[in-house]
Amino acid sequence: MSAAARRGRGDPGTPTAGWVVRIITSVKLAVVLIACLVAGGIAATLVPGWGTRFFTSLAFLLPAAAFFVNLTACTIQRFVRELRRPIRRRHGPDVLHLGLLVLMVGAVISYQGTRRGAVNLAAGESATLPDGSTLTVTDFRFDRYPDGRPKDWVSTLRVTEGDVVALDGFALRVNRPLRRAEYSYYQSSYGEEWQLVLRDIRGGDLVLREGEHAEIGGTEILFMAPEKVDGTAAARAVVRIGNGSEARVLRAAAGDSLDGAEVAAVRSVPTTVIEAVSDPGWPVVAVALVLVAVGAALTFLQKLREAA
Amino acid sequence: MIGTILFSVALGLAALSAAIQAVWLLRRSRALDPVSHWLLAGSAILLAGVLVQRSIAIGFPALTSTWESLAFYAAVVAAVCFAYRLQRRLPYAPLITFLATVVVIALLLVASSPLAPPEALPPIPALRAECDRITYTAVAIGYPIFVAGAMVFGAIWAEQAWGSWWSWDPKETWALVTVLVYTVYLHLRLIVKRRDAWTAIVSVVGFLCTVFTFFSVNYLLAGLHNYG
Numbered sequence: 001m002s003a004a005a006r007r008g009r010g011d012p013g014t015p016t017a018g019w020v021v022r023i024i025t026s027v028k029l030a031v032v033l034i035a036c037l038v039a040g041g042i043a044a045t046l047v048p049g050w051g052t053r054f055f056t057s058l059a060f061l062l063p064a065a066a067f068f069v070n071l072t073a074c075t076i077q078r079f080v081r082e083l084r085r086p087i088r089r090r091h092g093p094d095v096l097h098l099g100l101l102v103l104m105v106g107a108v109i110s111y112q113g114t115r116r117g118a119v120n121l122a123a124g125e126s127a128t129l130p131d132g133s134t135l136t137v138t139d140f141r142f143d144r145y146p147d148g149r150p151k152d153w154v155s156t157l158r159v160t161e162g163d164v165v166a167l168d169g170f171a172l173r174v175n176r177p178l179r180r181a182e183y184s185y186y187q188s189s190y191g192e193e194w195q196l197v198l199r200d201i202r203g204g205d206l207v208l209r210e211g212e213h214a215e216i217g218g219t220e221i222l223f224m225a226p227e228k229v230d231g232t233a234a235a236r237a238v239v240r241i242g243n244g245s246e247a248r249v250l251r252a253a254a255g256d257s258l259d260g261a262e263v264a265a266v267r268s269v270p271t272t273v274i275e276a277v278s279d280p281g282w283p284v285v286a287v288a289l290v291l292v293a294v295g296a297a298l299t300f301l302q303k304l305r306e307a308a
Numbered sequence: 309m310i311g312t313i314l315f316s317v318a319l320g321l322a323a324l325s326a327a328i329q330a331v332w333l334l335r336r337s338r339a340l341d342p343v344s345h346w347l348l349a350g351s352a353i354l355l356a357g358v359l360v361q362r363s364i365a366i367g368f369p370a371l372t373s374t375w376e377s378l379a380f381y382a383a384v385v386a387a388v389c390f391a392y393r394l395q396r397r398l399p400y401a402p403l404i405t406f407l408a409t410v411v412v413i414a415l416l417l418v419a420s421s422p423l424a425p426p427e428a429l430p431p432i433p434a435l436r437a438e439c440d441r442i443t444y445t446a447v448a449i450g451y452p453i454f455v456a457g458a459m460v461f462g463a464i465w466a467e468q469a470w471g472s473w474w475s476w477d478p479k480e481t482w483a484l485v486t487v488l489v490y491t492v493y494l495h496l497r498l499i500v501k502r503r504d505a506w507t508a509i510v511s512v513v514g515f516l517c518t519v520f521t522f523f524s525v526n527y528l529l530a531g532l533h534n535y536g
Contacts, residue, residue, distance in 0.1 A: 027499050034488050034495075041485045045478045052476040107474070116471065175469050186471040277471035285463075285473050293460045296452035303448055 024073040033067040068104050071097055090302045096295025103288035110281030118275045121155075122193050130276065131181050133161045138169075140272040142190055153190050155272040172274065188275035196223040196237045196252075197264040205264055213240075217260025226266065227251055237266045311358045311428065315379065318354035319416045321347045322386065326413055329406040340402065345393035348386040348409060355383035362428040369508045372439065375426045378419035382412045384519075391524065443511050444497070451490050458483050482521040489514040 023029060040063070044054035054060055075097040082089045119127040126136040139156040152173060159167040159180070172178055178185040196208045200216055208214055213222035220243050227236040236253045256263045279285075325347035332341040359379060362370035370376045389408045393400065418424060462483070463473045474480060493510040500506050 027495055031492050031495050031499070034492050038485050038488045038492070041481045041488070044476070045481050055476050110473065175465075177468060177471065184471060186469075188471075275471055279471075282467075285467075289460045289463060293456045296455045300448065300452040 024070055025077045030070050030074060033063050033070060036063040072101060075101065092295055092298030092302045095291055095298055099288050099291030099295050102284060102291055106281045106284030106288050109284055110279050113280035114277065116275060116277045118188055118273055120191050120193065120271045120273050122269045122271045130183055133159050133166060135159050137272055140270060142270055153187050153272065155187055155274060183276050183278045186275045186277065189273035191271045191273055192268045193271045194226040195267050195269055198261040199264040200261050219259040221258060235266045311361055314354045314358045318351040321351040322409060322412045322416060326406065326409045329402065329409060333402060333406060345390050349390040352383045352386035352390065355379050365428050366430040368430055369512060375419050375424040378415045378424055382415040386412050447490055447493055447511065455487060459487060486514060486517040486521050489517050
């Protein structure tokens, strides 16, 4: 075939460019790259120490990037070829391939831009959300099956913006996140929190969490830690009374008197772990998944129609 | 000849394993016998060896005759018994392994009977075409269902439950590996001429990946999906 004829069929004019185009639009290259990704995926799960780190290494990212380029070229080439067909155009694989490309873009955006953090709150405690509003856990329930296995964790939430209650009584569950503005909040886990309850001379209670301090009657009291005997937390608190050279550390149990206050309780309370996630790639990944599902269905239906 | 000897030894190992397990069950001892599962592993390896040897001999994956299917199922059951004995996540029930070993022996006895001629013969042309067509049809139906069900809806569920579409958890990674292997299968059909050889091999690899994803990941690899 002459060069002019090749150009007439849409091939690039120079032999080098033609060779490059043939390579990057090669289905054989796609198969080889997919095989590399398969081998990498298998190795990552079986080789001790590799794990998820492998998927951020060049050994994975390079073939993945090459696959992205190859898939882009193949998709364009295939789409154009289908458009030129007068009848029985099959765009299912094109949609599926487009979905995969969008998915890879979404994955990169998601990986680069996702922000996440978690708070550990007991019932009655609050945390400030990234948008400035306040999230309060009004109740936390840990349901179990009769044999003791976890059944459900439910955090009942209230969100206030200043003095205005924006949301109240929302039951946050494992499969029911709370979506507010750019953040989603997930029932991530549960835990426990040790509290030191101090009662001042007027009878008012003050709750200190581990690491928190308060001033009572002019004396600073720091709840350092629950006392642990043989690795098990006992109902005594290690506290620091006072500051600087005057400070002293002592152990206190319920009923003990500290300077200006009485220890009302040293207790463990269940806490809910709520994870906040902001994923800028969310809409892109969602669109990609729709495209992949539609593409897979279209491909299947078109094949079915041809078989019939 | 070698195949027959290996097959007979495999049957013998399975029978010996069943006998040892029976003795241990009758003794009602809490201790587990230290040998029977290794005998089953040996049996599985020998049967796999027989199938590989036959595949080389006929130049085609040796899974086309009744004899080969029985030997294959027996090898898979024996291998699963071995993995079940070694795993630590599930409570181990010796009776289950014993019953499965009886199934292995039954499969091998049927393979030894006149019901299943043991000759290693290449598949007839119609069967070659039929095998290819059946495999392709199965993959063509299963692939979009798996892509939509496991990958798409799985990712949506993961985002809903954990706030992350994808975590490179072993189960997720192996599900992706399975999809990619079948992707290779579908694309190989577009580019290779000898479909019956390469595509058949890739489809068997895909099946093994499916089984590994479904069962073995739960028992061998720790991750988010170890709740079943």
